[in-house]
Amino acid sequence: MYLIDKEVKEMDFHAYWDYRVALDLFLGGVGIGVFLLAAYFSLVFKEKSFKVTRLGFIIAPVLVGLGVFALLTELGKPFRMLSTFINVNPTSVTSWGGFLQTIFILLSFVIFLVVWKYKQNAYQMSLFKGLVIAGSVFALAVGIYHGLLLMSLGVAGWANGLIPVMFLVSSILSGSSVLMVVEAVFMRSIIGRGKEVYSETAASSDAQVFTYSKLLVSLVGIQALLILTWRISLNSAGTEAIIAYQNLISHFGVYWWILVVAIGLVIPLTIAGYSTLKKIKMNFYTAMIFTAVVLIGSYAFKHIILYSGQIPLAGL
């Protein structure tokens, strides 16, 4: 039995979830990406990464908090948000999200307070390490939750196991890029060197040197591979998945190819790939451009996936 009249569906279409949900997915994603890299720095490079990780640990909860705020404004009854902590539904991924995001924000804020209070000494504290590890677990959980939330709803455009993974990688990529720029902008010593280096973090030690380019080119590469895999998987994922993708292309095709693929993947892959292959350091302006295009790509990716998934499947 054919169930839905194409004409009626097209007429009735409007997105139940608008750009504010996309902002939550985007800002929350950047936040957890910043945190994860800052956490890595703090565990590996310890107090040598003091300046950048201190910034990272406060930027992360602020960004995730801003995302949650954007989401709250989208709710019909935002002041009832606390009821998600009381009337818990274990089968609802949205219900998990309230806990995950709150715990993450609190943990990362506590970590920032510990660093703020104990400064470099904090990095030798076992409490600090424990908090950072716990924060990282929750950061990963929040990053996966963003895509899982969409996937769990059973909507054809979102019901793909690669959606949470793509969202997570996009988040880590955008967050890492932001931390790179934050480091470049806020750490005067680097800028003072004549806009030169900064591919190696201030966290570098004699034994280990962290290179942003390698991380970023890997992440962009993985994301490109994931999107390609996701696209191929749609071919055998059934009629609904194919139509959902056709909806994406017919409504957002230009934005998808330009913002997500060209700006969000090809340009950063070229920049970071070139730097890695040539073993040269990205200068300040290149890093700024890199981060800008990655952020544009990340937001566009999440926005388009969110909106296109809500387009009715004509003919089904």
Next chain:
Amino acid sequence: MTKYGMVIDLHKCVGCSGCSIACKNENNVDTGMFWAHYFHETKGSFPNVNYKYVPTLCNHCEDAACVRVCPTQAMYKDENGLTLHDPDKCIGCKSCMQACPYGVINFNKNKPHRRWEETAAAIKGGTATSKELQERTGQELPYYNADRAFTYEGIRSKGIVEKCTFCDHRIKDNLRPYCVESCPADARTFGDLDDPSSDINKVLAQYSSQVLKPEKGTKPRVFYVRG
């Protein structure tokens, strides 16, 4: 154990939309939203054309997606198998609307029943305005069914979702849902699916039935026969 369901005989249904109007009256459903709705489709090419009018409403699914995804348990299954909504728990996140494969959940984006505040007459000089009617009757909502409020909010507030309840306020008094009661073609049969002697089981035994989007695995309890 009671398990309520409904059968709609598409051969009897004449597509008058009486069910939609009756539902609106019974449940105080605001302009722009429907608890009882329909879709239609035309298939084939002339002269072999098939036109189908299919009334829709909440399917009160056994494995309701809306119940699964609701973060606050505002959507729930009651002991009679009805999928109901607690307006006091609803945060208006619209997850249920996203998850419902049938698009039968409505969201109160604005203050409901604002049309009663309109000051323009339908026919200028010929009819009263909604506002005048409000003032003359002394009622905020001149047409309002107070019975609805026995089991659910009589008027659902801005910022929450709402949907068909199978007229749970009526069936608790052994009355049939109002769309069933008011259907002029007697196309709807309501009853207990767990009762072998119920009318609904007799209809289901007589005809082969279909449900909407069976592939979604929600096990709807609204069945269609003679489609």
